[in-house]
Amino acid sequence: MPTIAVDKARLFEALGQDYTTEDFDGLCFDFGIELDEDTSLSQRPIINGKQEPAQLKIEIPANRYDMLCFEGISLMLNIFRGKGTSPDYRLVAPPKGELQIINVSKETARIRPYVAGAVLRNIKFTKESYDSFIALQDKLHQNLARQRSLVAIGTHDLDTIDGPFTYEALPPEDINFVPLNQSRSMTAVELMDFYKNDRHLSRYLPIIRDSPVYPVIFDSKRTVCSMPPIINGDHSKITLNTRNVFVDMTATDPTKLEICLNILVSMFSQHLEEPFTVEPVKIVSPHNHQSRETPDLTPRETQAEVSYINNCCGLSLTPSDICSLLKRMSYAASPSRASPDHIDVQVPPTRADVLHQADIMEDVAIAYGFNKLPRSFPSESGTIAQPLMINKLSDIVRLEAAMAGWSEVMPLILCSHDENFAWLNRKDDGKTAVRLANPKTAEYQVVRTSLLPGLLKTIRENKHHSVPMKVFEVSDVAFKDMDLERKSRNERHFAAAWYGKSSGFEVVHGLLDRIMLMLKSAFVTGEEGLAARGVDDAAYWIEKVDDPTFFPGHAAAIHVRIEGKEQVIGVFGILHPTVLEKFELRYPVSTLEVNIEVFL
Secondary structure, eight states: OOEEEEEHHHHHHHHTSOOOHHHHHHHHHHHTOEEEEEGGGSOOOEETTEEOOOEEEEEOOTTOGGGSSHHHHHHHHHHHTTSSOOOOOEEOOOTTSOOEEEEEOGGGGGTOOEEEEEEEESBOOOHHHHHHHHHHHHHHHHTTTTTTTSEEEEEEEGGGSOSOEEEEEEOGGGOEEOBTTOSSOEEHHHHHHHTTTOTTTGGGGGGTTTOSSEEEEEOTTOOEEEETTTEEBSTTOOOTTOOEEEEEEEESOHHHHHHHHHHHHHHHGGGBSSTTEEEEEEEEOGGGTOOEEEOOOOOEEEEEEHHHHHHHHTOOOOHHHHHHHHHTTTOEEEEOSSOTTEEEEEEOTTOTTOOSHHHHHHHHHHHHOGGGSOOOOOSSSOOOOOOOHHHHHHHHHHHHHHHTTOEEOOOOSEEOHHHHTGGGTOOOOSSSSEEOSSOSSTTSOEEOSOSHHHHHHHHHHTTTSOSOEEEEEEEEEEEEOTTSTTSEEEEEEEEEEEESSSOOHHHHHHHHHHHHHHTTOEEOOSSTTOOOOOGGGOEEEEEEOOOTTEEEEEEEEEEEEETTEEEEEEEEEEEOHHHHHHTTOOSOEEEEEEEGGGGO
């Protein structure tokens, strides 16, 4: 979870009250955040002859992006304590009546297709609020925006540039501007080389480096405002004297785009001459049907059930009581006229994390006080989940194999293409294995179609142990299946491998017989006196098979008949010497692999 450092004296001034560390820790706990550290209790560094001011380091839940800055923390805590009311965020028209416009080129669809904007007019920056403004952008970039890969934020001094603006995608050699805090102009190609060793910006270069076009935002005079997601232009940089801020955001994810924009402008709209007002920007993007005005600060309307909230919390609150508690959490709520069991809730634009009435119930519990909730053993919700049949069957097979003296292993489900095919003397027809589109290493290229590579790699990495080794696994393999919507399917397999100075074929065969006996399948044999009966006429037998994975003449296919239906469920045998060589094994290995889903 992100940790935010705020000035202790400044926060207590905004809250209108001084707290001891213990009392403030209690307030944070009540609200659902956590005080990680109070630096006033430790030795602080001395900078330029002055000791660093005391800070409170507060850990913010991953869902509360609206509290990633001083403004959000102080605002929410004041509302929670009843010292403030939930802001009424409003969109206002610009002084001259015409909105700023961003015209979007269709070429941007090749790199970062979405853009949004807003204007914070007549803002008053102090050193502290300016630093907080920059820090919030950085926190959004690192968390919600996933290192700028989903969203990139640009802020500009509107008085230094002129609209309408254009958002384009151009070849890097056609982009030329002075980057932020630099003195010379450079092309985008030169810029990428200039910042390749920069400690801060180098991590973002790969996002667009290999693209034939780079995104860029111009004003009406073709002055470069920014080249997202890398850097802004120096011409329009904001300072403490900036009065009007133009915000641009580009993205690959439209949902994250709207969330970041709403949070940034909402939090810092409280520093305007007319607090909590935002000037919208008109986006003209007809090619992808994204023409609109941004931001949209309209509260989302939803409903929550009174009975659901009371049942989950163990309370007997009235609709009016719940509405009062929700106001402490910055909601607007009222009893529903349509039903006495419902309340109408308006979710503020900064709370994108509220997706379900469960989220509203959680905030009711926070406002009521977790420590005040009645403590009782749950009645209606206290249930024991029933296992899936496939998992129950797997546990039965797993237990029987372990009781027979075999050790369970759990290798990774991903493996290399060669391990899954070539090393087992198998050919890939292109219709079997699920491939990763962008594997990071050669070791993880496909989703395994057999459990054998994992078992053999486990033995290889444990060759220093004494032999024989007896290992097994009960887990999923995956196959392509174009008839399904997801184009693939899982299949639960059981596999075992014996590694020792002798082949161990008879040991693996014995394990197969034990597993099949436990699954109530009788072994079919032509030898007199060995006939047996299974449940519902279930039976199995083995037949010689030519499989390149195994030594010739030393492999058998496993056939079963269940409810009159015959099918092959697996194979076992002694591995071919070339397979042993590929996996660097010097002793013989006998393996067994069966599909256990047929027994469900």
